Amino acid sequence: MNNLFKKYFALTDRGASDLVRASLASFLVYIVNMLPAILLMILFNELVLGNVKNNIFYIGFSVLVLVIMYILLRVEYNTLYNSTYKESANLRLDIADTLSKLPLSYFSKHNLSDLSQTIMADVAAIEHAISHAMAKTIGFFMFFPLISILLLIGNIKLGLAVILPIIIAFLLIVWSKKIQLRENIKYYTKLRDNSDSFQEAIELQQEIKSFGLAKEIKENLYKKMEEGEKIHLKAEFTAVVPLLFSGLVVQIAFAIVILVGTGLFLKGEINVLYLIGYILASIKIKEGVDGVSQNIAELYYIDAMINRIKEIRSTKVQKGEDKEISNYDIELKDVSFAYNEDTAVLKNVSFTANQNEVTALVGMSGCGKTSILRLISRLYDYDGGKIKIGGVDIKEISTKSLFEKISIVFQDVTLFNTSIAENIRIGKKTATDKEVKEAARLANCEEFINQLPEGYDTVIGENGATLSGGERQRLSIARAFLKNAPIIILDEIAASLDVDNEKKIQESLNHLIKNKTVIIISHRLKSVENADKIVIIDNGEVEAFGKHEELMYSSSIYNNLVEKAKLAEVFKY
Numbered sequence: 001m002n003n004l005f006k007k008y009f010a011l012t013d014r015g016a017s018d019l020v021r022a023s024l025a026s027f028l029v030y031i032v033n034m035l036p037a038i039l040l041m042i043l044f045n046e047l048v049l050g051n052v053k054n055n056i057f058y059i060g061f062s063v064l065v066l067v068i069m070y071i072l073l074r075v076e077y078n079t080l081y082n083s084t085y086k087e088s089a090n091l092r093l094d095i096a097d098t099l100s101k102l103p104l105s106y107f108s109k110h111n112l113s114d115l116s117q118t119i120m121a122d123v124a125a126i127e128h129a130i131s132h133a134m135a136k137t138i139g140f141f142m143f144f145p146l147i148s149i150l151l152l153i154g155n156i157k158l159g160l161a162v163i164l165p166i167i168i169a170f171l172l173i174v175w176s177k178k179i180q181l182r183e184n185i186k187y188y189t190k191l192r193d194n195s196d197s198f199q200e201a202i203e204l205q206q207e208i209k210s211f212g213l214a215k216e217i218k219e220n221l222y223k224k225m226e227e228g229e230k231i232h233l234k235a236e237f238t239a240v241v242p243l244l245f246s247g248l249v250v251q252i253a254f255a256i257v258i259l260v261g262t263g264l265f266l267k268g269e270i271n272v273l274y275l276i277g278y279i280l281a282s283i284k285i286k287e288g289v290d291g292v293s294q295n296i297a298e299l300y301y302i303d304a305m306i307n308r309i310k311e312i313r314s315t316k317v318q319k320g321e322d323k324e325i326s327n328y329d330i331e332l333k334d335v336s337f338a339y340n341e342d343t344a345v346l347k348n349v350s351f352t353a354n355q356n357e358v359t360a361l362v363g364m365s366g367c368g369k370t371s372i373l374r375l376i377s378r379l380y381d382y383d384g385g386k387i388k389i390g391g392v393d394i395k396e397i398s399t400k401s402l403f404e405k406i407s408i409v410f411q412d413v414t415l416f417n418t419s420i421a422e423n424i425r426i427g428k429k430t431a432t433d434k435e436v437k438e439a440a441r442l443a444n445c446e447e448f449i450n451q452l453p454e455g456y457d458t459v460i461g462e463n464g465a466t467l468s469g470g471e472r473q474r475l476s477i478a479r480a481f482l483k484n485a486p487i488i489i490l491d492e493i494a495a496s497l498d499v500d501n502e503k504k505i506q507e508s509l510n511h512l513i514k515n516k517t518v519i520i521i522s523h524r525l526k527s528v529e530n531a532d533k534i535v536i537i538d539n540g541e542v543e544a545f546g547k548h549e550e551l552m553y554s555s556s557i558y559n560n561l562v563e564k565a566k567l568a569e570v571f572k573y
């Protein structure tokens with residue numbers, strides 16, 4: 001049962017076992033709920049048959065019912081509410097843990113607002129459903145067959161009068177499931193789309209303002225909101241109509257029980273006690289059905305969210321083990337890769353970046369240089385061929401142990417909304433303040449950090465919003481210095497640096513890269529002229545590789561790039 005719940009509702013192990021307990025408690029609560037009806041029947045039995053019991057019996061029975069109810073409601077409350085809140089925290093951590101094991105390819109196909117909504121809003125909706133709907137619905141579906149059998153044994157005609165309309169009411173709700181799910185999915189998708197548009201409108205304020213797009217964007221957002229509302233109303237309508245009909249059927253059931261019961265009583269087939277008992281039973285069952293119908297609608301509503309979590313969980317995670325690597329030569333052999341299945345980005349890429357050497361990747365914009373770096377660092381997994389580090393296929397190395405061996409500085413710097421010191425310390429969590437400062441000095445950060453109001457303790461805003469592009473770049477270089485890993489990957493690190501800063505960082509880098517495997521991308525060809533190996537990438541393929549002088553003879557693309565670089569130097573606006 002645990003596994004079934006875990007799979008069906010996308011719960012954690014703990015959550016599934018709590019749901020089983022809560023469902024059993026709900027089932028027992030439904031049974032105990034019938035006890036007051038039984039007490040009433042005993043009382044009527046007395047009044048009709050004059051079979052008087054003493055007051056102690058009634059007091060004892062009532063106290064017993066109260067005690068049982070109290071215990072069960074407490075168990076139900078504890079499992080439903082207390083554990084539910086724990087489950088939602090566990091579920092969020094579980095999703096976050098799964099996300100952390102996914103390759104970047106997953107994130108390039110899903111936007112971040114969608115994923116954060118899954119973790120926050122969807123889990124909150126599931127949390128509400130676990131605490132209010134799931135256990136009570138499951139409990140009722142355990143209770144209903146039991147009570148049906150007892151009612152049918154008591155009197156088959158009256159039993160059928162109670163049960164049949166309820167079965168019809170449930171069939172109506174089940175029959176509407178497909179339509180409800182379809183409309184809910186439409187609404188869910190639209191909500192995601194709208195929140196993504198809002199996020200984009202907030203993030204792109206600079207572009208929106210500078211290109212005078214504010215009015216257009218606002219109108220577009222209004223339109224999307226209106227569309228969303230229409231879809232919402234339709235989804236609500238498709239949920240409410242079957243609920244209304246099923247509620248009506250259950251009301252009719254009550255009338256049928258009275259009609260059939262009175263008829264049977266008048267014919268002398270049942271005594272008044274039976275009549276009262278079945279009427280009381282149908283009242284109690286109706287109460288249950290009313291609640292459960294609403295709960296089922298809620299379960300239909302969260303279906304799309306549960307499927308979203310299942311989809312995240314079923315995505316292939318990056319596998320691998322912690323491995324010892326004896327040397328850090330990086331070998332690419334016939335590597336192919338595509339972000340989207342239909343467009344190959346890299347085709348049969350082969351070259352080796354040796355330890356103790358600087359290897360530069362050069363080529364036109366969009367030819368695939370950054371993609372190669374992403375594959376080497378397993379931010380994405382290659383599709384075909386092989387990438388080996390020290391002779392070990394990188395797919396066999398866990399991302400955790402691989403990342404420990406690589407320092408990366410990408411062109412798109414990402415910083416955390418915390419202090420300067422903490423941002424640098426990400427390179428090495430155990431680093432002392434002295435080490436952090438030394439890394440900052442090597443990356444030429446000291447001057448601007450010292451000018452900040454709180455120096456190293458200054459909090460730099462979301463993604464370093466309070467810093468300039470060059471300062472952010474230098475902080476990320478300081479991180480790499482601090483990490484001091486055997487493989488260094490530098491993607492266009494000079495893009496946001498002025499000549500003075502670049503020169504100083506170059507000098508520091510020359511110390512850092514001794515004995516290491518360095519792969520570098522730079523559009524400033526002058527800065528890679530002295531590289532031990534220059535690999536020319538053309539449209540996802542290796543056109544040539546060698547030293548600068550060799551390539552000047554052998555590679556037309558390299559020649560072309562060098563010529564263009566010279567032209568760029570004399571270009572004036």
Ligand SMILES: Nc1ncnc2c1ncn2[C@@H]1O[C@H](COP(=O)(O)OP(=O)(O)OP(=O)(O)O)[C@@H](O)[C@H]1O
Pocket residue numbers: 108339340345363364365366367368369370371372
């Ligand atoms: N996350 C992604 N999803 C889909 N396509 C991508 C993604 N990143 C890059 N691409 C595409 O892959 C191709 C290679 O991009 P890549 O960034 O590797 O080129 P590059 O040589 O590093 O370019 P540049 O010098 O301009 O940085 C391009 O056509 C690009 O549009």
